[in-house]
Amino acid sequence: DTGVSQDPRHKITKRGQNVTFRCDPISEHNRLYWYRQTLGQGPEFLTYFQNEAQLEKSRLLSDRFSAERPKGSFSTLEIQRTEQGDSAMYLCASSLVGSGRTYNEQFFGPGTRLTVL
Amino acid sequence: DAKTTQPTSMDCAEGRAANLPCNHSTISGNEYVYWYRQIHSQGPQYIIHGLKNNETNEMASLIITEDRKSSTLILPHATLRDTAVYYCIVRLKTSYDKVIFGPGTSLSVIP
Numbered sequence: 001d002t003g004v005s006q007d008p009r010h011k012i013t014k015r016g017q018n019v020t021f022r023c024d025p026i027s028e029h030n031r032l033y034w035y036r037q038t039l040g041q042g043p044e045f046l047t048y049f050q051n052e053a054q055l056e057k058s059r060l061l062s063d064r065f066s067a068e069r070p071k072g073s074f075s076t077l078e079i080q081r082t083e084q085g086d087s088a089m090y091l092c093a094s095s096l097v098g099s100g101r102t103y104n105e106q107f108f109g110p111g112t113r114l115t116v117l
Numbered sequence: 118d119a120k121t122t123q124p125t126s127m128d129c130a131e132g133r134a135a136n137l138p139c140n141h142s143t144i145s146g147n148e149y150v151y152w153y154r155q156i157h158s159q160g161p162q163y164i165i166h167g168l169k170n171n172e173t174n175e176m177a178s179l180i181i182t183e184d185r186k187s188s189t190l191i192l193p194h195a196t197l198r199d200t201a202v203y204y205c206i207v208r209l210k211t212s213y214d215k216v217i218f219g220p221g222t223s224l225s226v227i228p
Contacts, residue, residue, distance in 0.1 A: 002160070033215060042204055042218025043161065056214070091160050093216075106216055108160030 002026075004109035006092050012115045013082055020078045021112045025094030032075050033106060034067055035091040036060065043091050049075060050097065082116045089113050121205045126223040129199075135192040137222050139205030142186040148209055150181060150188045154201040155221070161204065164190065195226045 003026040013019050025032050030051050035043035046065070047057045051072035061067075064082075069075040079086055090113075093106040122140040129135040141150065151166040165172055165179045167188070172179045178191040192199050204221040 002162070004160070035215075040220070042202075042220055043216075045215035045217070048215060058215075093160070105163045106161075108162065110158075111160050113158075 002107040002109065004092060004094055004107050006090075006109040006112050008112055009110060010113050010115075012117065014117050015084060016081055018078065018080045019082055019114065020076055021090055021092075021114075023075045023077070023092030023094075023109060025074070025092070026096075026107055027073075029094035029096045029107070030072070031095045031097050032069055033093040033095075034075070034077050035093065037089040037091060037111070038087075046077075079114075082114075084116045087114055087116045121207055121219055123203075123205050123219065123222045125220070126225070128225050128227055129192075129195045131197060131226050131228050132194055135195040135199065135224060135226070137190040137192075137203050137205075137224065138187065139190070140187045141205070141207045144185050144207050148207050150179065151206045151208060151216075152177070152179065152190045153204045153206065153216070153218075154199075155204070156198075156201040161216075161218070164203075195224075197226050197228065200224060200226045 005024045007022045033048040034046040036046055037043040045058050046061050047067050049069040052069050064080045067077045089111040091111045093108045095106045149166050149168050152164040153161040155161045164176050165174055167179045167181055181188045202221040202223050204218050
């Protein structure tokens with residue numbers, strides 16, 4: 001257990017439905033990242049936050065995807081009008097930037113596995 | 118971030134040392150070598166990182182060649198729980214940005 005939690009762990013939905021995932025990072029961590037992982041591939045970056053500010057979004061993050069981190073603590077990732085191609089593991093990670101840290105270690109949660117039927 | 122090349126898969130007998138190679142011939146002078154692993158159905162886990170000196174922690178050892186163009190992650194006494202995908206990543210130490218994962222090496226520890 002890394003201290004990063006994600007909910008739900010599994011989600012099955014029908015094509016066209018909206019889904020929302022939640023990530024709770026390690027409490028003092030100010031950076032939060034979202035990744036997506038399909039079978040047989042390494043995780044692919046989607047977006048990240050510094051506190052509540054979303055600083056970078058990947059081209060993978062289409063208009064149907066939106067992420068928020070309203071109070072700089074937990075984050076949500078919403079997918080609207082899901083498609084079968086959205087089926088993947090969605091991973092969240094957090095890290096602590098600044099405060100004299102000498103390297104950036106990202107701590108990953110267990111992921112949310114999404115299956116779109 | 119520089120690219121890395123790893124074998125697709127490897128086997129290792131339980132109790133023996135697992136040596137996982139990684140090539141990073143285009144690494145720049147201020148880039149570090151990081152290793153993560155991902156056990157099935159879990160998120161990636163940080164293992165170790167290094168610049169040019171060999172590094173050791175409670176999980177593994179990292180051997181980096183003198184020219185820094187390749188490295189080896191060593192699990193000294195592999196157990197069945199070490200079966201996982203191992204990712205070698207090269208990045209700036211001060212980079213707080215995304216981690217760029219390749220496909221990694223799938224290590225199977227065999228009883």
